[in-house]
Each structure stands twice: as structure tokens, then as C-alpha cells.
Amino acid sequence: MSILKLENENLIIKKTGDILIRNINFAVEEGDKILFSGINGVGKSTLFKTLLGFITEEGDAYAKLEGGKYTFCDSDNLSDLNQHIIYIPQEDFISKPFTRVEKALLQAIPDEVHDKERFLNEWIEKYNPLTKDDEEKKLLRKRIYSLSGGEKKYISIIQSLLRCESPSVKLALIDEPINNLDAYHIRHFSDLLMRIQFFNPKFAIVLITHCHAFSKMTKAFEITSEKELQQIDYEVHNCFGNFDKDGFYQKEMNPK
Numbered sequence: 001m002s003i004l005k006l007e008n009e010n011l012i013i014k015k016t017g018d019i020l021i022r023n024i025n026f027a028v029e030e031g032d033k034i035l036f037s038g039i040n041g042v043g044k045s046t047l048f049k050t051l052l053g054f055i056t057e058e059g060d061a062y063a064k065l066e067g068g069k070y071t072f073c074d075s076d077n078l079s080d081l082n083q084h085i086i087y088i089p090q091e092d093f094i095s096k097p098f099t100r101v102e103k104a105l106l107q108a109i110p111d112e113v114h115d116k117e118r119f120l121n122e123w124i125e126k127y128n129p130l131t132k133d134d135e136e137k138k139l140l141r142k143r144i145y146s147l148s149g150g151e152k153k154y155i156s157i158i159q160s161l162l163r164c165e166s167p168s169v170k171l172a173l174i175d176e177p178i179n180n181l182d183a184y185h186i187r188h189f190s191d192l193l194m195r196i197q198f199f200n201p202k203f204a205i206v207l208i209t210h211c212h213a214f215s216k217m218t219k220a221f222e223i224t225s226e227k228e229l230q231q232i233d234y235e236v237h238n239c240f241g242n243f244d245k246d247g248f249y250q251k252e253m254n255p256k
């Protein structure tokens with residue numbers, strides 16, 4: 001069973017009927033790690049938002065899928081996909097500027113978790129999202145307004161990934177996660193994704209990124225200037241260093 005499957009769908013601008021991406025065929029299987037790329041403005045973010053049934057503040061969506069078939073876990077009931085998909089948008093989304101990072105993370109933990117502090121400590125222990133140079137967890141004590149661009153991006157990613165073990169969550173759609181990150185955080189983020197899939201082998205990840213520094217990608221797609229989604233070969237670029245045989249940059253992030 002595929003987690004998410006699109007067959008012969010077209011991504012269409014609702015108001016004008018113009019096609020953004022035509023004849024989309026792709027499936028996300030359990031354990032996949034998929035890359036999406038394509039030139040600026042081609043429709044990558046719009047595709048993600050539309051997959052989620054994203055509604056704008058005006059109460060309408062910019063685009064829709066039409067002409068083919070869209071199923072999630074073999075069902076065409078696409079309500080409540082937010083329960084099953086972690087969506088990390090291209091824009092930062094942490095609000096409440098005076099909140100400390102730790103509190104923002106605690107607030108993102110699902111309601112069914114009773115002891116949220118314990119959950120957070122155990123999650124951090126297990127997945128190691130904080131880099132080696134922050135053993136004192138200083139980042140957690142900062143207030144949101146004081147975070148740098150990269151720190152804010154990184155925290156908004158962690159905040160969303162806290163749900164990765166929820167039984168209902170199958171997939172993360174992550175839109176350009178590394179734009180503000182330095183090489184060290186890019187390596188750490190890559191290792192964090194590897195670690196999440198090591199402990200949750202069925203969890204699937206789809207990344208929009210122009211960066212080929214991630215290991216163990218299962219598939220890669222490009223939206224071409226002809227508005228078509230094409231499967232491409234994934235070639236790793238080792239501009240940020242080399243992985244070990246399991247696909248980790250840093251030895252201490254490899255659970256084996």
C-alpha cells in the first residue's frame with residue numbers, strides 16, 4: 001500500500017484554469033526519502049500545499065488537483081490529512097516571539113502525551129536534534145525573537161518533527177528546509193532525518209530541496225520548465241563532507 005499516490009493528476013490554478021504541473025504520477029511508499037527539485041516559481045510549494053488541501057486565510061486554495069486520482073493510504077478520503085502528514089512550510093512559522101524555545105517545543109507535543117517535559121527530554125535524547133557544540137542546550141533557553149534566521153528555521157523543523165512517532169503520522173512534507181542553515185546544521189539535519197527513519201523505518205519523508213547532500217534518498221523528481229514531473233537519477237554531492245557506510249555524516253548520530 002502506498003502512503004500517498006497521484007496518478008495522472010494536473011495541478012491547476014483554480015481561478016484561471018491554467019496548468020502549473022501536468023500529468024503528475026508519483027507515489028510515496030513506506031520508508032521512502034524523496035527529493036523534489038525544480039526552478040523557482042515552478043510550483044513545488046504549491047503542490048505540497050495542495051496535497052494537504054491547504055486553505056488560505058481568505059478561505060480558498062490557490063490551486064487544485066484535477067483530471068486523475070489522488071489517494072492517501074489507498075483511500076480517496078482526503079479529509080484530516082494534517083493528522084497524518086507533518087508539513088514544514090518554506091516560510092518560518094514559529095509565532096509567540098517572547099516564548100522560550102523549550103516552551104514552544106512543549107506546546108507542539110501532541111495532546112495525548114501527558115508528561116510533555118519527559119516526552120521532550122526523551123525525544124531529544126533519542127534523536128539528538130541539538131548539535132554537539134550545544135551540549136548545554138542553550139538554544140532551548142533562548143526566546144523566539146532572539147533566534148537567528150538559521151536557528152529559527154532549525155527550531156521550526158524540530159518542532160514539527162516531534163510528532164514523528166505518532167501512530168497516525170505517516171509522512172513529512174518538508175519544503176526547502178536548509179535555506180538558512182550552515183554546512184554544520186545541514187549535516188546535522190541530514191543525520192537527524194536518518195536517525196528518525198532508523199527508529200521509525202516506515203516513516204516517509206519528501207523534501208523540496210536543490211541540495212543533493214542527503215544520503216539514502218530512495219527517489220528524486222524534478223519539475224521541468226515544461227511543467228512536467230520527471231523522475232531523475234539522484235546523484236549525491238559531497239560538498240558538505242562524506243557519509244559513513246550507513247549514510248551518516250557524524251559518527252555520534254549513527255545509532256548502530
Ligand SMILES: Nc1ncnc2c1ncn2[C@@H]1O[C@H](COP(=O)(O)OP(=O)(O)OP(=O)(O)O)[C@@H](O)[C@H]1O
Nearest residue numbers: 038039040041042043044045046047056062090176
Ligand atoms: N496564493 C497565491 N496567489 C497567487 N499566486 C500564487 C499563489 N501561490 C503561488 N502562486 C504562484 O504560483 C507559482 C508557483 O509558486 P510556488 O511557491 O509553488 O513555487 P516554487 O516552485 O515553490 O518556487 P521556489 O523555488 O521559489 O520556492 C508562482 O508563480 C507563484 O507566484
Ligand SMILES: [Mg+2]
Nearest residue numbers: 044045046090
Ligand atoms: Mg517554494
